[in-house]
Amino acid sequence: MSSDPRSDIDIAIIGAGIIGITAAAYLAEAGQSVTLIDRTGICEETSSGNAAAFAFTDPLPLAHKGMMRQLPKWLADPLGPLSIPPAYLPKLLPWLWRFWRAAADGNYEASLAAQGGLMKLAEAEWMGLMQRSATRGMLHEDGCLELYESDAEFQSSLPGWAARDRFGIEYRHLAKSELPDYQPGLAKSFVRGTFLPGWKTVSDPKDLGKAIWRYAEEKGAVFVRGDVGLITPAHGRLTIQLRQGRTVRARQIVIAAGAWSHLLAQQLGDRVPLETERGYNTTLPKTAFDVKRQLVFAGHGFVITPLDTGLRVGGAVELAGLHRPPNFARSKAMLEKAKRFLPGLDPTGGREWMGYRPSLPDTLPVIGRAQSSPNVFYAFGHGHLGLTQSAATARLVRDLVTGASPAIDLAPFSAQRF
Numbered sequence: 317m318s319s320d321p322r323s324d325i326d327i328a329i330i331g332a333g334i335i336g337i338t339a340a341a342y343l344a345e346a347g348q349s350v351t352l353i354d355r356t357g358i359c360e361e362t363s364s365g366n367a368a369a370f371a372f373t374d375p376l377p378l379a380h381k382g383m384m385r386q387l388p389k390w391l392a393d394p395l396g397p398l399s400i401p402p403a404y405l406p407k408l409l410p411w412l413w414r415f416w417r418a419a420a421d422g423n424y425e426a427s428l429a430a431q432g433g434l435m436k437l438a439e440a441e442w443m444g445l446m447q448r449s450a451t452r453g454m455l456h457e458d459g460c461l462e463l464y465e466s467d468a469e470f471q472s473s474l475p476g477w478a479a480r481d482r483f484g485i486e487y488r489h490l491a492k493s494e495l496p497d498y499q500p501g502l503a504k505s506f507v508r509g510t511f512l513p514g515w516k517t518v519s520d521p522k523d524l525g526k527a528i529w530r531y532a533e534e535k536g537a538v539f540v541r542g543d544v545g546l547i548t549p550a551h552g553r554l555t556i557q558l559r560q561g562r563t564v565r566a567r568q569i570v571i572a573a574g575a576w577s578h579l580l581a582q583q584l585g586d587r588v589p590l591e592t593e594r595g596y597n598t599t600l601p602k603t604a605f606d607v608k609r610q611l612v613f614a615g616h617g618f619v620i621t622p623l624d625t626g627l628r629v630g631g632a633v634e635l636a637g638l639h640r641p642p643n644f645a646r647s648k649a650m651l652e653k654a655k656r657f658l659p660g661l662d663p664t665g666g667r668e669w670m671g672y673r674p675s676l677p678d679t680l681p682v683i684g685r686a687q688s689s690p691n692v693f694y695a696f697g698h699g700h701l702g703l704t705q706s707a708a709t710a711r712l713v714r715d716l717v718t719g720a721s722p723a724i725d726l727a728p729f730s731a732q733r734f
């Protein structure tokens with residue numbers, strides 16, 4: 317072991333995405349000694365380029381019967397809202413089977429109840445963290461506008477809105493004549509809309525991640541660049557072998573490595589069916605169009621978000637694993653649609669991006685202990701909602717690490733539920 321003081325650390329968090337960053341902030345606030353380890357940097361992967369939504373009003377699990385009915389139509393369009401490269405299908409089948417089962421009535425209801433509880437905590441924790449870290453100025457509270465191109469599309473959205481009633485989530489259905497009040501310049505093809513006043517966005521997810529990290533650093537957290545290869549429990553501590561050849565020892569570890577987390581969990585005896593839902597977007601200059609609030613085109617699987625740093629157009633799901641090169645024809649296809657939906661949009665000068673949503677088939681993240689090592693904690697698998705649920709996850713990680721009673725029941729989020 318080298319004499320470098322960072323070779324023997326107290327709590328190591330692996331992964332400096334928004335989950336690892338917020339966990340570092342919460343633990344450092346609680347007086348814990350925290351080292352955040354990442355092979356790239358602070359908020360440089362999926363958490364850097366997402367759609368910036370605090371989707372506290374979206375507790376609905378992805379796998380539901382309405383979605384299953386859409387699948388054949390979506391899969392028929394290779395650049396549509398959902399695609400699976402045929403060569404990847406055999407590897408994906410076990411995950412798809414679990415996803416299918418998650419849509420069954422009882423399973424769906426169980427995920428909905430768990431997700432509803434986590435979302436309530438998510439909003440309270442983010443508002444508190446923003447206050448404490450002086451980042452409240454990065455919050456946009458303009459709500460969002462979901463748009464429908466046919467009455468049939470609107471009607472098929474109604475069960476989802478009814479499910480939100482159970483959580484007291486406020487929304488307002490809009491007639492065609494009301495749409496320009498919420499977003500001027502929309503194409504005439506939209507016949508209905510729904511306004512969600514409680515939906516929030518942030519000024520830029522990467523800027524927010526870096527700001528929360530600065531706050532964590534002020535509280536004493538430190539960063540180490542390193543690519544974690546092997547984790548081995550030994551004599552009540554854990555040895556972390558970095559691919560660069562260095563080894564560090566830790567008393568406790570939090571695995572928050574996003575779409576790569578299952579590779580580490582597997583070493584500790586937990587086989588977690590984590591897949592990645594790859595998503596694409598293009599960030600245009602701010603001047604591309606005056607978008608008043610986040611616009612959601614659910615039937616096309618993408619959104620447009622006005623950021624302080626640009627106008628972000630994108631979404632979609634590509635189930636294609638961690639190794640295939642990006643297919644930016646997907647971001648171009650969404651941009652073309654955006655131009656159709658907002659005819660005055662200037663689609664030039666954009667920057668394309670792809671990120672890896674870390675997704676479990678029942679939509680719930682993994683938050684809890686490793687099976688074989690009580691001093692390893694998991695915090696990953698937040699799918700479409702990692703930014704939204706990060707502060708709540710950090711709170712729960714802090715509860716576990718410090719031995720406090722968790723703020724919500726963690727059984728539905730266990731790594732051993734599969």
Ligand SMILES: Cc1cc2nc3c(=O)[nH]c(=O)nc-3n(C[C@H](O)[C@H](O)[C@H](O)COP(=O)(O)OP(=O)(O)OC[C@H]3O[C@@H](n4cnc5c(N)ncnc54)[C@H](O)[C@@H]3O)c2cc1C
Pocket residue numbers: 330331332333334335336353354355356357359360361362363364365366367368369370371542543544545572573574575576577593594595596597630631632670671672673674696697698699700701702703704705
């Ligand atoms: C197009 C798109 C739009 C989205 N929009 C939203 C949205 O509006 N709202 C929302 O809430 N969520 C959204 N999401 C989802 C959200 O971005 C993710 O859930 C979230 O970023 C996951 O955060 P994370 O910290 O788990 O993972 P990441 O941000 O991917 O961070 C994981 C980190 O772990 C590191 N790492 C992995 N393995 C190792 C290793 N072995 N050693 C060292 N480091 C390692 C990686 O380098 C990376 O930095 C969107 C996602 C996409 C793709």
